[in-house]
Amino acid sequence: MNKTRIAVAGAGIIGRAHIDVLLNSPTCALAAIVDPSPAAEALATRCGVPLFASLAELNAADRPDAVVLATPNALHVPQALACLAAGLPVLVEKPIAPTVAEAETLVRRAEDSGIPVLVGHHRAHSPIMAKARDVIASGQLGRLVGVMGSATFYKPDHYFVDGPWRSQPGGGPILINLIHEVHNLRMLCGEIVAxxxxxxxxxxxxxxxxxxxxxxRFASGALGSFFLSDTAACARSWEQTSQENKAYPSHDDEDCYVLTGTNGSLSVPTMRLKTYPRPEDRSWWKPFEAGTVGMVRDDPLKHQMEHFGRVARGEEAPLVSARDGLNNLRVTEAIVEAAARGCAVALA
Incomplete structure (x- = not known):
């Protein structure tokens, strides 16, 4: 088959990760890199693809089949709108936009145009997450009661020196990190309503x-608690437990989610499962039947890119749509508001 030609805009950390995946994809090919920075020239030369300073230059010279936007958050909406205007399917890195209002504009345009937009919540493509969802759907846990989650890690000082915007409003762990967790929690437990x-x-x-x-609070009535910190020296985060991103050391004895139901619990990503063998005789005085759910570990970015290729070819609908990205952003904005006001915030 002819490979789907995908351009990557943005040659930063996540852009380079997408580029590496494309260079090794069996069905997609890196068509070009779009980045005005001097450092991008060496990267494009090494990859053997043309470099363009802007999306307009790209489309005028060498129109690809689709575009990945791995650019700063503030550029996501205008660049995605430019791709839609050019009729190009687009993968927009998370968050879909800096604000809900901007995201709503993009969602309306995407839905009106019918051109697919995939949002880069790559953990939606994780085999670990797929298996956890299967366990919950199977009923082994009984009725879902709640989830305890964490994303705790220590970001070094140079992280903020290299990107001073990260120390300013909009650059904290709620928007940078928690938005991943919000999508995971929605996948596992359903919609968040407060x-x-x-x-x-x-x-x-x-x-x-x-x-x-x-x-x-989830729509089902289940409840959750979550601890987020980028200054806590603790390994209970997805990056440090899932083994999906080799840039992080792995601690395979730690979990970042514990899902509990009326008949048992599942710890993720160790996939330790504890259930009562006889639900009619369950009690805290009775022992659990304990085991580990079998599953595979694989790079979700790789699976996401293969999915994006199928989306660009019209074979599948986006697994994480623009509206999904908007809903994740609504939750993070509600969390910021709840912390500022000191009260519960309901989501429509």
Whole structure:
């Protein structure tokens, strides 16, 4: 088959990750790199593809089949709108937009145009997440009661020196990191209908949060609690437990989610499962039947790119649509509001 030609806009950390996946894809090919920075020239030369300073230059010279936008958050909406205007399917990195209002504009345009937009919540393509959803759907846990989750890690000082915007409003772990967790929690537990939160910047003293604790209510009636911090030296985060991103050391004895139901619990990503063998005789005085759910580990970015190729070819609908990206952003904005106001915030 002829490979689907995909251009990548943005040659930063996540852009380079998409480029590496494309260079090794059996069905997609890297068509070009779009980035005005001097460093991008060497990368394009190494990859053997043309470099363009803008999407307009790309479309005028060498129109691809689709585009990946791995650019700064503030550029996501205008660049995605430009791709839609050119009739190009687009993969927009998370968050879909800096604000809900901007995201709503993109969602309307995408749905009106019929041109597919895939949002880069890559954990939606994780085999671990797929298996966890299967366990919940199977009924082994009984009725879902709630989830306890965490994303705790320590970002070094140079992370903020290299990107000063990360120490300013909009650059904290709620928008950068928590939005991944929100999508995971929605996949596992359903829609989030209300949130409460406390936030703190006591450790670093930046103009943005470094630690947040969150309570969640799901449409099913299940409840959740979540601890987020980018200044907590703790390995209970997806990156440090899933083994999906080799840039992070792995701690295979840790979990970042524990899902509990009326008949048992599942810890993710170790996939340790504890259930009562006889639901009619369940009690905290009775022992659990304990085991580990079998599953495979594989790079979700690779699966996401193969899916995007099928989306661009019209073979599949986006697994994470523009509206999904908007709904994730609504939850993060509600969490920011709840922390600022000190009260529960309901989501429509």
């Amino acid at each position: 949130v409460q939160a406390f936030s703190s910047n006591a450790v670093r003293g930046f103009a943005v949060e470094d630690t947040v604790v969150i309570n969640l």
